[in-house]
Every structure is written in C-alpha cells, then in structure tokens.
Amino acid sequence: MPFDPASARRETTTTPAATFLAITPSNSTDLDDLTKAVYVGGAGNIVAVDWAGNTCTFVGVLPGTVLPIRVRRINSTSTTATNLVALY
Numbered sequence: 716m717p718f719d720p721a722s723a724r725r726e727t728t729t730t731p732a733a734t735f736l737a738i739t740p741s742n743s744t745d746l747d748d749l750t751k752a753v754y755v756g757g758a759g760n761i762v763a764v765d766w767a768g769n770t771c772t773f774v775g776v777l778p779g780t781v782l783p784i785r786v787r788r789i790n791s792t793s794t795t796a797t798n799l800v801a802l803y
Contacts, residue, residue, distance in 0.1 A: 732802035740791035746801055749787055755780045756798025762790040 732751050740762075749766055761773040763786040773782065776796050789799060 734803045736801050736803075738789050738799035738801050740789045740794045740799070742790050742792055745787045748803060749785045750801045750803060751783075751785065752802040753782045753784060753786060753789070754800040754802060755782065755796050756800070757796055759795030759797065760793060761796045761799070762792065762794045764788040764790060 730751075735754070736746075738746065738753065745764075753761070753763070755761065755776045756778060758778045759776060761776055761782070762770055763773065763782075763784055764770050766785065766787055770790065772793065776782065781802070
C-alpha cells in the first residue's frame, strides 16, 4: 500500500472523514488504505502501525476518543481497546 505524501497534504485535520469501516485488529493483515483517524468505542490500549511499519502503543485511550492518526494496521497483540472504527 503506497503512501502518497502529496495526497495527504491536500487534506487538513479539519476535513471530515468520507467513509468508515470497523477494524479487526491483526498482527499481519493491513487495512485496505491508510486511515485518516481511528475511533475508539471501548477503553484500552491500541498498538498502531504506521505507513512505514513503525509501531506505537497508545495507552489508556478513553471510549469515544477519535485518534487523528494515519495507520495501516492495528495489531491484535497488546491491543485491548474495543469497537475500533477506521475513518477515511
């Protein structure tokens, strides 16, 4: 999944998401595209993987949070947050 920085710069943080899909965390299966943000329905930790394959753990994310992060995958190992939704 190639990341197009020029395309990403055309959108701003205030541009609303155009579509959304439920996320099933996986250690190997990437999402169809990079997210614009991730909605968290149930509290917990999120292990996010960016376009370059770097991982970061967001600890103690509260329910109802919209994380403005562009991820290609949410790993299942150590992700305890639930009801995750990819916003595109």
